[in-house]
Amino acid sequence: MDFSTSQIIEAAAAPGASALGAMHRQASRRARQLVNILAKGGYKEVVFRVRSKASDWVRPRGVVWPVFPEDVMAADLTRPKKIVFPKITPGEPIAVNWVTGPAGPGSGGHTTLYRIVKYLQGRGYSNRVYFYAPYGGDQRYYEAIAREHYGLTCEIGNVKDGMRHAHAVVATNWTSAYPVFNSPCHGKRFYFVQDYEPYFYSVGTSSVLAENTYRMGFHGITAGRWLAEKLSRDFGMETDYFPFGCDTARYSHDPAVKRNGVAFYARAETPRRAVELGLLALGLFAKRQPQIELHLFGERMGDLGFKFVNHGLVTPAKLNEIYNRCFAGLSLSLTNVSLVPHEMLACGCIPVVNDADQNRIVLDNPHVVYAPPTPHALAGALEAVVTKSSFDTVSRRAAASVVSASWDDAGAAVDVALRRALGT
Known part of the structure; x- marks a missing residue:
C-alpha cells in the first residue's frame, strides 16, 4: 500500500500529539480533583493529601522485617527440637526467661506482661527478661525504661547474647516465638498470648509467620478464655488463661463529677480497634445528640x-478524669478485647462494644452494652445510654462490678498454670 507524503508526516506526528493530549487530560483531571478536594475538605485536606503522597515517596521499597529472617529460616517446624526440662528441687525458685520486644512508655501489652512478671517475682520466682530487637533498639535505653517506667527489678538481657538455662522459657509475641523455639537453653516452652496476632496483618507473609508460631508446640497462657479456646481448637495447643484485671487504684467512680460526654479510644495506627468505624458512628451520634461532648484520646486527630475534645495521648490520671465526665465510652475490638472497657466500667462509664464472641466471652459483664458493628447501630447504642433516665444507678452498679477485678487474680492464675505445667 502506497502512502502520500502528507499521510507519512501525519503518522509521524501522531505519537507526539497523542502524548500531549494525554498530558492535557491528566492535568485537567488533577485540576478538577483539586477543586473537589478544596470544596469538600478545604486547604487542610489538600495539605494532608500532599503529606501522605510525600510519605509514600520516601517510604523504603525494601522489606522491613519485624523478625530476623535468619531466625525464621532456622525454625524448622517439621523437626521439633528436643528440649531439656530441668527438675525443680523443693525450695528452689522457679527460673523463668521472658523474651519480649523493647518498649517505650505506655505500651498496654508490656504493662500487662510486666505486671505478671512483678507478681511472680513477689511470689519467689527468679525472672529474667530478654529483649528481642529486630529493629535495632538501644539496649541500655529500653532497659532504663523497663526499670523506671514499668518498675522491673529483675535481670534484663538481650536474647542475641544467649539465654541462661531456666525452668520455663516464655515467648510473649509472635516475633519472640522464633528465638524461643531456636534457643538451645533448657526450659519448658510457654507462650504468653495477649491477642491473635495473625489478625494484625493483611493476608501475607507476616500473617502466615505469626500463625505458624502456634504450631511450635508451646504451652499457651492467654489473656482471657477466648484466646485459650481458639488456640486449643484451631492448633491443638495446650492452654491456660488468666482473667483481665483492672487497676482500681487508678480508675474509680467519682460521684461528684457531672457527666456530659462520650469517650472514644481513637488510635488509627491500630486497625484492630476499628477507629474508622467508630468515627463514622460518632459522626452520626453528634448529629443526633449535639449537646453531648465527644472526648477522643489515644492520638491527636x-x-x-x-466537634470533639482532642486529648491525644493521655496519662492514666487524665484518662480517669475523662471517663468520669462521660456517660458512655465507645470501645471497639475486632480481635481480643482491650483493657479499656474494664477501665470505663471502674469509672461508671458504660462501654459500648461491638458484638462479637471474643468481647462477650472475655468481658462477661452485664453492664457492657453490645451493638452490631455498623455506624447506625453503634450510634444508637450510645444514644440509648446517654438518654437513660436511671443512669446514676446504672453507673454506680457498673463501677461496683469490677471492684474485685484485681491484677493479683491474673498473676495468681499464671502462677498456677506455670506450676501445673512444670509439675510442681
Whole structure:
C-alpha cells in the first residue's frame, strides 16, 4: 500500500500529539480533583493529601522485617527440637526467661506482661527478661525504661547474647516465638498470648509467620478464655488463661463529677480497634445528640467534620478524669478485647462494644452494652445510654462490678498454670 507524503508526516506526528493530549487530560483531571478536594475538605485536606503522597515517596521499597529472617529460616517446624526440662528441687525458685520486644512508655501489652512478671517475682520466682530487637533498639535505653517506667527489678538481657538455662522459657509475641523455639537453653516452652496476632496483618507473609508460631508446640497462657479456646481448637495447643484485671487504684467512680460526654479510644495506627468505624458512628451520634461532648484520646486527630475534645495521648490520671465526665465510652475490638472497657466500667462509664464472641466471652459483664458493628447501630447504642433516665444507678452498679477485678487474680492464675505445667 502506497502512502502520500502528507499521510507519512501525519503518522509521524501522531505519537507526539497523542502524548500531549494525554498530558492535557491528566492535568485537567488533577485540576478538577483539586477543586473537589478544596470544596469538600478545604486547604487542610489538600495539605494532608500532599503529606501522605510525600510519605509514600520516601517510604523504603525494601522489606522491613519485624523478625530476623535468619531466625525464621532456622525454625524448622517439621523437626521439633528436643528440649531439656530441668527438675525443680523443693525450695528452689522457679527460673523463668521472658523474651519480649523493647518498649517505650505506655505500651498496654508490656504493662500487662510486666505486671505478671512483678507478681511472680513477689511470689519467689527468679525472672529474667530478654529483649528481642529486630529493629535495632538501644539496649541500655529500653532497659532504663523497663526499670523506671514499668518498675522491673529483675535481670534484663538481650536474647542475641544467649539465654541462661531456666525452668520455663516464655515467648510473649509472635516475633519472640522464633528465638524461643531456636534457643538451645533448657526450659519448658510457654507462650504468653495477649491477642491473635495473625489478625494484625493483611493476608501475607507476616500473617502466615505469626500463625505458624502456634504450631511450635508451646504451652499457651492467654489473656482471657477466648484466646485459650481458639488456640486449643484451631492448633491443638495446650492452654491456660488468666482473667483481665483492672487497676482500681487508678480508675474509680467519682460521684461528684457531672457527666456530659462520650469517650472514644481513637488510635488509627491500630486497625484492630476499628477507629474508622467508630468515627463514622460518632459522626452520626453528634448529629443526633449535639449537646453531648465527644472526648477522643489515644492520638491527636485532625478535622473530623464534628466537634470533639482532642486529648491525644493521655496519662492514666487524665484518662480517669475523662471517663468520669462521660456517660458512655465507645470501645471497639475486632480481635481480643482491650483493657479499656474494664477501665470505663471502674469509672461508671458504660462501654459500648461491638458484638462479637471474643468481647462477650472475655468481658462477661452485664453492664457492657453490645451493638452490631455498623455506624447506625453503634450510634444508637450510645444514644440509648446517654438518654437513660436511671443512669446514676446504672453507673454506680457498673463501677461496683469490677471492684474485685484485681491484677493479683491474673498473676495468681499464671502462677498456677506455670506450676501445673512444670509439675510442681
